[in-house]
Amino acid sequence: MSTVEKALAAALYGEGDEALDTGASLLAADPSADAELRLRGEEFVRRAWERGWQPADVVRLVRRDLDDTHELLAAGLITAETKRYGRRLAPRFRAQLDELAGLQPPRSDRFSHATALLELYRLLSRLPAIEPVGPVPGESLASVQASPHEPRMLGRIRALLAKAEATGYPEEAEALTAKAQELMARHSVDEALLAARTHSPDVPSACRIGVDAPYETAKAVLLDAVAAANRCRAVWNSAFAFSTVVGFESDLESVELLHTSLLVQGATALTKAESAQRAGGRRRTKTFRQSFWTAYASRLGEHLTAVADDVVTPDLLPVLASRDVAVASHTDRMFPETTTTRVRGATDPDGWQDGRAAADRAERRGPSPSSGHITRGRRH
Structure with a gap:
């Protein structure tokens, strides 16, 4: 030996x-x-x-x-x-x-x-087997599709999100993020129409996105909201700190870009909210931060979905529905044992209000704190 x-x-x-x-x-x-x-x-x-x-x-x-x-x-x-x-x-x-x-x-x-x-x-x-999201290195790449995002379109989206992250004005960040989501939604629709006209063999695929502590539950809810707004599905694996997002390739790229940007924007907004809390003589707490992220995820999910839905006209519904079915079927094949779990709602009213305000300054008075839900993969 x-x-x-x-x-x-x-x-x-x-x-x-x-x-x-x-x-x-x-x-x-x-x-x-x-x-x-x-x-x-x-x-x-x-x-x-x-x-x-x-x-x-x-x-x-x-x-x-x-x-x-x-x-x-x-x-x-x-x-x-x-x-x-x-x-x-x-x-x-x-x-x-x-x-x-x-x-x-x-x-x-x-x-x-x-x-x-x-x-x-x-x-x-000791790493266990997990759901594959691509070919093993060295295998055939015949079924791997390159990103269908046009370089110019991708550049515009990145530029909008970079400006949203950099601006010190919340209303401007919201407008820039909404414009980026609109471009993503329009591109998704264009890809669906092109695939339908050309009878493209395009099929859903998957990618994994890290969901890091702290406040990983709220961040996973945020990723789920971004995925849903972009016609994808997210399955969270809390044991290994990632979510698997299933969708068509152009939509997956949109989800990655937008989720990353929203985490940066959220962290900046949280820092400002905590400074305001200190100035008002209130202590920063873990409950405040958790409530902030929960509200931030909840409100952004509403807002992004509304922006995406505005792009869809009734004549597009049959084409998009077929792609939704394909994504759902692919998700079910990858994760036959998922569960939907309700997550604990926000318990700090200040954190909840500040989180919603960070997501949408135009609507300061939101609904009362509530819980959300998230799809979990099986534990390994």
């Missing part, structure tokens, strides 16, 4: 620090084991792809459960392992790799380095 095999047997199948120390001591004392240890790490990464994981999923989980050093080690392993596939990678998978480019782990002594690697390998070896 090689040094690496002995170290992995001790660290991966044991529990606690003592097992890790045993494995790390073996590796630290044997520099000749470094190459084999690296290859075993790449093997764990490859198994993660086969179980449905993608680079962003792995890095997000490592960041949550371990620390920055492990995140950098994971990025290095992922980059090394995927070199073997050349260009045989789906566009979304390749884009995730590009975000990892240039990340390097810090230098450390051999024992510390071995310990960190074994902690990372322990996590990777």
